[in-house]
Amino acid sequence: MWAAGTAHAEHSLSVRADKEAYALGGQIEITAVLRNSSTAASWVDEPDERNYYVVELYGPGGNAVPKSAYYQRIQKGVTPGSGMTPFAAGATFETRIDLARLFDLPGPGVYTVQLSHLSIRSNALLLTVLPSTSATPAPAPSELLTGRARESP
Numbered sequence: 001m002w003a004a005g006t007a008h009a010e011h012s013l014s015v016r017a018d019k020e021a022y023a024l025g026g027q028i029e030i031t032a033v034l035r036n037s038s039t040a041a042s043w044v045d046e047p048d049e050r051n052y053y054v055v056e057l058y059g060p061g062g063n064a065v066p067k068s069a070y071y072q073r074i075q076k077g078v079t080p081g082s083g084m085t086p087f088a089a090g091a092t093f094e095t096r097i098d099l100a101r102l103f104d105l106p107g108p109g110v111y112t113v114q115l116s117h118l119s120i121r122s123n124a125l126l127l128t129v130l131p132s133t134s135a136t137p138a139p140a141p142s143e144l145l146t147g148r149a150r151e152s153p
Contacts, residue, residue, distance in 0.1 A: 010038035011087075013053075013122040015115050018096075024108050025132040028099040032115050032122065035092045043084045044093070052095065053115045055102055060109030071102040105129060 012035045022028040032053055036042060045052060057065040067075075087093065099105075099113060108131045115122040 010040075010042070011035065011044075011120060012037055013115060013117060013120045015113060015122040015125045017125060017127055021128040021130050022100075023132050024105060024129050026100065028105075028127065028129065030097050030099060030113060030125065030127070032095045032097060033092050034095075034117070034120075036087045036089055039089050041089055042087045044087045045084060053097070053117050055097065055099070056114050056116070057099060057103050058112040059106060060111065062112075065103045065105060065111065068102055068104050099127075107131075 014033045014035075016031050016033065018029050018031060034044070055071075059065050097115075099111075105111070108129050111127045111129060112124050113127060114124045
């Protein structure tokens with residue numbers, strides 16, 4: 001949710017991969033970057049795993065990847081505007097997201113992920129998922145989504 005008088009066009013959203021390729025069954029962590037491109041401070045919803053980004057993931061055939069039971073559960077009862085935080089001009093807010101926790105990936109291949117928040121959409125990002133070579137433990141829930149605001153240098 002944006003503060004009154006703050007245009008969405010003054011914010012941008014991008015997503016980047018943390019690796020060139022990921023192993024199926026392991027963490028598939030991406031980073032969302034929300035930037036206040038304006039010259040004025042604003043306010044945004046304080047992000048948490050339930051109400052900030054809508055994450056869309058498409059598989060190798062272009063079909064939507066099914067959401068995990070966890071993702072479906074946390075999306076119920078979403079209430080935007082639950083807590084506002086200041087967002088300085090030129091600042092960015094980074095949020096790490098583990099797609100393997102949010103979606104039931106059917107197998108290896110090239111996937112496309114895109115995020116949105118209100119009327120802002122990120123770039124579409126291609127991710128390569130390779131066959132699993134070894135079992136990787138699931139991340140702790142506290143490691144799923146973390147965010148931090150930082151001022152631009």
